[in-house]
Amino acid sequence: MEFDFAEEQPKFLMLMYGLIAFVAVVGGLLLLLDVVPAWFTRRREARLVAASASGAPLPRRRKQREGTVALFFLLPALLLLTIGLVIPAIRTTLLSFMDSGSTHWVGLRNYGWLFSENFVVRVLINSLIWVLLVPLVATAFGLIYAVLVDKARFEAVAKSLIFLPMAISFVGASIIWKFVYAYRGDDQEQIGLLNQIVVSLGGEPKQWLLESPLNTLLLIVIMIWIQAGFAMVVLSAAIKAIPADIVEAARLDGVSPWQMFWRITMPSIRPALIVVVVTLSIATLKVFDIVRTATNGNYDTSVIANEMYNQAFRYGENGQGSALAVFLFVLVIPIVIYQIRNLRQQREG
Amino acid sequence: MTTATPTIAAGTQQTDGPKSVAGRVRKRLNSRTATLVSIIIALVWTVPTFGLFISSFRPEDQIKTTGWWTFFTNPQFTMENYQEVLFGRSSSSGQLASYFINSLAITIPSVLFPLAFAALAAYALAWINFRGRDWLYIAIFALQIVPLQMALVPLLKFFSTGVTVAGVQVLPAWDLVDEQKFAQVWFAHTCFALPFAVFLLHNFISQLPGDLMEAARVDGASHPKIFRTIVLPLITPALAAFGIFQFLWVWNDLLVALIFAGGGDETAPLTVRLAEMAGTRGNEWQRLTAGAFVSIVVPLIVFLSLQRFFVRGLLAGSVKG
Numbered sequence: 231m232e233f234d235f236a237e238e239q240p241k242f243l244m245l246m247y248g249l250i251a252f253v254a255v256v257g258g259l260l261l262l263l264d265v266v267p268a269w270f271t272r273r274r275e276a277r278l279v280a281a282s283a284s285g286a287p288l289p290r291r292r293k294q295r296e297g298t299v300a301l302f303f304l305l306p307a308l309l310l311l312t313i314g315l316v317i318p319a320i321r322t323t324l325l326s327f328m329d330s331g332s333t334h335w336v337g338l339r340n341y342g343w344l345f346s347e348n349f350v351v352r353v354l355i356n357s358l359i360w361v362l363l364v365p366l367v368a369t370a371f372g373l374i375y376a377v378l379v380d381k382a383r384f385e386a387v388a389k390s391l392i393f394l395p396m397a398i399s400f401v402g403a404s405i406i407w408k409f410v411y412a413y414r415g416d417d418q419e420q421i422g423l424l425n426q427i428v429v430s431l432g433g434e435p436k437q438w439l440l441e442s443p444l445n446t447l448l449l450i451v452i453m454i455w456i457q458a459g460f461a462m463v464v465l466s467a468a469i470k471a472i473p474a475d476i477v478e479a480a481r482l483d484g485v486s487p488w489q490m491f492w493r494i495t496m497p498s499i500r501p502a503l504i505v506v507v508v509t510l511s512i513a514t515l516k517v518f519d520i521v522r523t524a525t526n527g528n529y530d531t532s533v534i535a536n537e538m539y540n541q542a543f544r545y546g547e548n549g550q551g552s553a554l555a556v557f558l559f560v561l562v563i564p565i566v567i568y569q570i571r572n573l574r575q576q577r578e579g
Numbered sequence: 580m581t582t583a584t585p586t587i588a589a590g591t592q593q594t595d596g597p598k599s600v601a602g603r604v605r606k607r608l609n610s611r612t613a614t615l616v617s618i619i620i621a622l623v624w625t626v627p628t629f630g631l632f633i634s635s636f637r638p639e640d641q642i643k644t645t646g647w648w649t650f651f652t653n654p655q656f657t658m659e660n661y662q663e664v665l666f667g668r669s670s671s672s673g674q675l676a677s678y679f680i681n682s683l684a685i686t687i688p689s690v691l692f693p694l695a696f697a698a699l700a701a702y703a704l705a706w707i708n709f710r711g712r713d714w715l716y717i718a719i720f721a722l723q724i725v726p727l728q729m730a731l732v733p734l735l736k737f738f739s740t741g742v743t744v745a746g747v748q749v750l751p752a753w754d755l756v757d758e759q760k761f762a763q764v765w766f767a768h769t770c771f772a773l774p775f776a777v778f779l780l781h782n783f784i785s786q787l788p789g790d791l792m793e794a795a796r797v798d799g800a801s802h803p804k805i806f807r808t809i810v811l812p813l814i815t816p817a818l819a820a821f822g823i824f825q826f827l828w829v830w831n832d833l834l835v836a837l838i839f840a841g842g843g844d845e846t847a848p849l850t851v852r853l854a855e856m857a858g859t860r861g862n863e864w865q866r867l868t869a870g871a872f873v874s875i876v877v878p879l880i881v882f883l884s885l886q887r888f889f890v891r892g893l894l895a896g897s898v899k900g
Contacts, residue, residue: 241684241845242756248765256695263803275646299802303703306696307773313737314770315722318730325732336731354743371620378617388617390886398589398875399831403849405857405871408628409634409864421646422888423630447765455624462891469895472614485898519833523854535728535834543838546770555728558580 255306263302276482296320319559326552340553345364350537356446358531358543360517361561364511368454372461377491380469389466391461400456400519407452408524430491449531451518462507468502469495501576508569512562534558635660635868642864660869674844675852675873682830682848682874684761685840689829690822694795696769697776698784698818702806704777705785706792716781722774724842730771731838738763738839757845764839764846768829776821779892781819784810820892830878849874 329336344350366509372392379388395403412422416435420426425435472495480494496503518535523532527540532556542551634647638657645653665676703709704716742750755763787810793803811818833850840846842855853870856863882889 238680240681240758241761244761245684245687247685248761249691251693252688252691256699258700260803260807264801267801267803287860292727297710300703300707300709300712303611303699303707303802303806307719309764310696310770311719311722311773314734314767315725315774318733318737319725320732322731330669340737342719352720362869375617375620378613378620382617386889388621391621394879394882395624395628397827397878398628399833399878401831401833401853401857402871402875405853405867406631409868410627412864416855419645421643423627423648424649426646454628463890463893467890470735488802510799512724516728519854522833523857526858535726538728539834539837552732555726557732558726559724559729562724562726 257304259302263299267299306488309547322552322555325523325548326556328549328552330547330549332548336549341557343550344553344557349532352530353532353534353537356531357515359443359446360450360533361511361514363447363450364453364457364514364517365507367450369465369506369512370456370547371458372463372506373465373503375458376462376466376469377495389462392462393557395456396454396459400452400517401523403452403456404523407448407455408439411448413437429513439525440529445525446528446531449520452524453514453517457510461510464502464506465499468499472498495541501572504572511565514518515558515561516577534561582616586597598756631868631871634864635872637865639865641746642868643862660865661873664866664869665873667719675849675870677844678847678852679851679873681840681844681846682762682877684758685764685768685836685846685848686826688765689772690762690825691778692765692769692771694706694818694822694823697773697821698811698814700773700777701780701784702802702810704781705787706810707802716777719774719777723778725774727771728836731834734767734770735838738766757843760840760846764836767835767839768832771826772828773833776825779821779824780814780817783814787813816888816891819885820889823881823889824892826881827878827889 236538266513326340327335327337343352357409375388375392382388398406408422410423411425412420413425413435414420414422416429420429420435422435422438426483429435438448476494476498477490480490485493517533518536518539521527521531521533521536522539527533532540535558536559538551538554540551541547541554630647634642635649636656636658637647637650638655638659641649641655665674665679667674668704698717704712704719737750737754738753741748741752753763791809792805795809800808830848831850832848833854836848836851840848840851842851844852849870853867853874856867856870
């Protein structure tokens with residue numbers, strides 16, 4: 231089957247339909263908003279003229295019209311959010327109390343399953359390891375690097391290097407690291423960088439991704455590798471926002487770089503630090519692509535999001551999949567509450 | 580991202596001059612370690628990608644038997660892998676050209692729709708007075724925390740069987756086939772992107788000067804007119820920021836595509852195909868390396884050329900909160 235450009239044409243046609251739909255919807259909406267109120271205005275003006283001519287009290291309807299205009303501005307977003315997010319989220323919650331075919335209520339059985347099956351417990355533990363390690367280590371690397379390259383020569387280039395993995399898909403990153411972890415028998419030449427290093431240090435090559443619990447840690451490395459750039463950029467901006475006179479005053483007092491870091495830098499960037507850790511925690515809880523690409527959740531590496539996908543879309547266990555999704559949601563809530571409280575404290579303080 | 584000018588950096592270094600010899604030694608050691616550590620970090624962050632990149636140009640037998648670092652002592656260069664992975668004839672070769680087009684067809688509308696809808700909504704939430712405005716904003720803001728996993732099963736059902744209320748079919752099933760399934764993916768991505776998009780754009784739009792809006796209102800400009808002629812031009816950087824954000828997100832997404840696009844070469848994007856190849860042909864490195872780069876190159880170009888906007892958006896979205 232030679233690659234045939236003609237066969238791809240329906241896709242471009244579909245893309246064109248999509249773009250036409252876009253122009254029609256957005257353009258139509260703006261046009262509607264332009265034309266209809268203008269019509270109303272004209273009518274109201276006519277009524278005003280009539281009212282003033284007959285001496286009747288002048289009608290005032292301005293406020294109500296604002297509401298209608300707002301409704302039209304908000305309509306597409308609200309409609310999509312309701313259909314695509316709010317109703318499905320509620321339905322998922324309901325489904326989590328039903329059986330696999332979503333026909334009978336089973337009470338809390340799916341949640342019982344969550345905490346009793348050994349392999350699910352393993353999944354939960356893995357997720358816990360992920361969410362403990364990724365935010366902390368990624369933030370630490372990002373912070374160290376941001377401090378080290380701050381005001382260094384080639385700062386912009388140095389930062390881009392760390393930041394670049396943010397542009398790479400989780401799938402791509404997983405393949406990159408799978409290649410680093412690649413294994414060949416110990417009588418052969420290694421093609422994976424990690425095994426090559428191990429061998430050149432006199433060790434035995436290993437099948438890294440098959441050994442639990444090491445493999446989970448190696449998958450976590452991928453996530454850290456992707457996310458450290460995010461931490462670095464946000465923290466670097468926070469460091470640069472520290473008022474220069476504070477830094478200068480500390481310098482004049484003869485503060486060592488170490489003290490400077492702990493007494494000046496850290497307290498000043500605390501809000502940014504919290505934001506980074508929280509954002510990374512939430513992203514980590516939902517991690518799916520890495521596990522699926524690198525190991526497909528085998529060898530004890532599965533996490534909640536991956537298991538949710540398997541249950542709901544591979545095994546047709548809608549109830550159990552939904553229970554996992556709800557559990558994921560419940561785990562996110564305390565993190566968000568923590569952040570909101572922090573933000574409020576900042577605004578007051 | 581602001582970078583200090585060299586003169587300032589030099590000036591601060593001078594005032595920082597340590598007084599004792601021991602202090603000077605320690606400082607040099609410190610900066611040595613600092614440089615070393617930063618170089619090591621930079622290496623760990625670049626070498627894996629670099630190794631994959633080199634490998635993608637090596638002949639198959641070379642990739643599979645020797646490490647990519649031997650390329651420097653024994654350079655052999657080929658474009659075979661890319662040719663094979665993009666346009667290859669056999670079903671195992673990848674046929675990534677087809678998936679590449681799918682990625683494009685999925686990504687472009689999935690960026691445009693949320694961008695436009697969120698801009699409209701953000702404007703209304705920021706500058707039109709109506710009852711319950713703040714509550715509505717908080718509600719949309721709060722939706723950000725709902726993991727998209729919460730929506731997957733019912734949304735898929737919505738597409739495949741439509742909506743029935745008490746046995747009455749209210750909305751029909753979408754019943755899409757082949758490339759029509761793009762519409763499902765656009766729909767899903769648009770829904771999932773909206774909370775963050777509204778939040779990010781609202782951050783920008785609400786900070787536009789109120790006098791400007793007031794003046795326009797006094798001049799008799801309607802809201803749509805203000806939106807088109809005043810707000811849109813002013814928030815272009817924010818639109819760019821979100822656009823890049825959403826582009827990277829959609830192009831790199833696996834989960835949504837996996838569920839709503841199906842796995843065939845009619846609709847599935849690059850990520851789905853690559854993940855599949857990594858699973859079933861995990862040792863065909865000549866295809867995986869080249870394939871990974873095919874998928875990386877577009878976001879990389881977008882990212883590098885528009886990094887400024889992306890960083891600004893990132894900071895606005897995460898720090899100002």
